[in-house]
Amino acid sequence: EPEVTQTPSHQVTQMGQEVILRCVPISNHLYFYWYRQILGQKVEFLVSFYNNEISEKSEIFDDQFSVERPDGSNFTLKIRSTKLEDSAMYFCASSGLAGEKTQYFGPGTRLLVL
Amino acid sequence: AQSVTQLDSQVPVFEEAPVELRCNYSSSVSVYLFWYVQYPNQGLQLLLKYLSGSTLVESINGFEAEFNKSQTSFHLRKPSVHISDTAEYFCAVSDGSSYKLIFGSGTRLLVRP
Numbered sequence: 299e300p301e302v303t304q305t306p307s308h309q310v311t312q313m314g315q316e317v318i319l320r321c322v323p324i325s326n327h328l329y330f331y332w333y334r335q336i337l338g339q340k341v342e343f344l345v346s347f348y349n350n351e352i353s354e355k356s357e358i359f360d361d362q363f364s365v366e367r368p369d370g371s372n373f374t375l376k377i378r379s380t381k382l383e384d385s386a387m388y389f390c391a392s393s394g395l396a397g398e399k400t401q402y403f404g405p406g407t408r409l410l411v412l
Numbered sequence: 413a414q415s416v417t418q419l420d421s422q423v424p425v426f427e428e429a430p431v432e433l434r435c436n437y438s439s440s441v442s443v444y445l446f447w448y449v450q451y452p453n454q455g456l457q458l459l460l461k462y463l464s465g466s467t468l469v470e471s472i473n474g475f476e477a478e479f480n481k482s483q484t485s486f487h488l489r490k491p492s493v494h495i496s497d498t499a500e501y502f503c504a505v506s507d508g509s510s511y512k513l514i515f516g517s518g519t520r521l522l523v524r525p
Contacts, residue, residue: 330512341502341515342454355514357480389456393512396414399463401513405455 302404304390310410311380319375319407321390330373331391331401332365334358341389347373380411401403416439416505417419418516424512426524427495433488433519435503441509445486448475450500456468459501464485498523 303322306333307330311317345355347365364376373392377384387408391401415438423517425431425454437443449460467479477488503516 329508331512333513339514340517341504343512344516345510354510356512393511399460401512402458402459403448403456 299322301404302390302392304388304404304407306407307405308400308408308410310412313378313382317377317380317409319377319388319390319409321373321404322371322377323373323390323392324394324402325371325404327394329391329393329398330365330367331393331402332375333389333403334386335390335406336386344375348401363372373385377409380409385409385411414443414505414507416514416516417502418503418519421517422518422520422522424522425493425522428492429468430491431489431493431497431521432472433489433501433503433521435486435516437484437486437503437505439484445477445479445508446504446506446513447471447475447488448502448504448515450502452499455485456502492522493523495523495525497521 305320333341335341343356345354345359345365356376362378364394387406389406391406393401417436419434445462448456450456450457460469462469462479470476477486477489479486500518500520502518504513506513
């Protein structure tokens with residue numbers, strides 16, 4: 299069964315450093331998402347991406363964040379200058395055809411900013 | 413703005429007992445409802461969904477949920493739980509105007525022998 303994969307599973311970085319989190323969505327899916335879950339809190343929407351552009355973003359997704367689909371398979375989330383409060387589990391998700399509401403999630407990347 | 417409420421942060425239950433995990437959402441013209449499960453140290457797995465049609469939806473491992481428009485609820489039930497059902501369960505909603513999912517705060521189901 300096709301699944302969303304994410305790398306790395308864990309990342310530790312120093313405050314102020316740039317991190318790139320990688321995702322490989324399900325191959326025929328068209329919509330891609332990033333969510334985050336700070337320890338003990340809700341899963342929060344960050345951004346959605348379709349047709350090579352951002353279709354929606356939350357207030358959390360400020361100028362420090364960017365997303366990219368550099369090739370036909372990868373979908374990345376970049377945090378330019380990490381802050382302590384960026385420590386969280388980051389989930390990538392994808393969904394299929396236009397109007398398809400069901401999102402399939404990857405296993406997540408746990409980011410720890412020191 | 414759309415919101416989801418899961419009133420119970422933790423539900424302890426004995427093995428083979430029935431369980432209900434509650435989920436309420438704020439009203440909207442059209443909603444799409446989901447339950448995701450997160451086992452310890454794992455990601456979010458889709459458990460079941462309501463998109464349209466029959467208001468009672470079932471998963472392959474015995475869970476079911478019923479969409480109740482008048483009560484704006486989508487409670488998750490299982491008639492007999494197993495130890496392996498111990499996990500965090502998240503209710504999520506999407507409305508017709510957006511693709512993003514709005515999650516509840518989660519309910520930790522703890523099944524005891």
